[in-house]
Amino acid sequence: MTAGIIMDVLDPSFPVLVRTARAILGWSQAALAERSKVSETSISRLERLDGPGRPSNMKKIVAAFEKAGVRFQSDAKGFGLLVEEPSASAIRADVRKHQLAEKGDEAAAPSTPVPQSRVRRRRVNLDF
Incomplete structure (x- = not known):
């Protein structure tokens, strides 16, 4: 991903972080889709863990949040968001x-x- 964050496409923490980041910013799935240039359907599927997400879509989603000042953090000890x-x-x-x-x-x-x-x-x- 960006800024040295590495997450597997099957990492169960990624959908949690996406939903939480959206809530923090007050974004709907449609708003995230517009900002990330990822389809709303793909975002919905990703948040439901309905199959693996595409790495390219994950990068676009993370980039949209980073542009808004919300950074994803993940390491061996845990995961979270930095606003x-x-x-x-x-x-x-x-x-x-x-x-x-x-x-x-x-x-x-x-x-x-x-x-x-x-x-x-x-x-x-x-x-x-």
């Missing part, structure tokens, strides 16, 4: 506005919708 500036500051500001709006400060409503989801700590065993 870089200026995306990180924009996300922090929107989350803070959302928090203030929940407390009754209507003037501080977020400029983009904050996903209504709960973060759960979950251990995932990827050993087969």
Whole structure:
């Protein structure tokens, strides 16, 4: 992939990272398809682990996220995402506005919708 990240096309962490990166940026599958020049059908199949993804499509998807300031990280110890500036500051500001709006400060409503989801700590065993 880019920036020295190596992931196998069958790596089960890749679809998780793609869905998470989309959620962080507030992108739909259609928006990612437009930005990465990968078909929406291919993105949907990849996220469902419906067959192996093409390495060329994976590279395009990662490049689209990197352009938006979200980097994929993967090594022997684990995998994850790094949100870089200026995306990180924009996300922090929107989350803070959302928090203030929940407390009754209507003037501080977020400029983009904050996903209504709960973060759960979950251990995932990827050993087969």
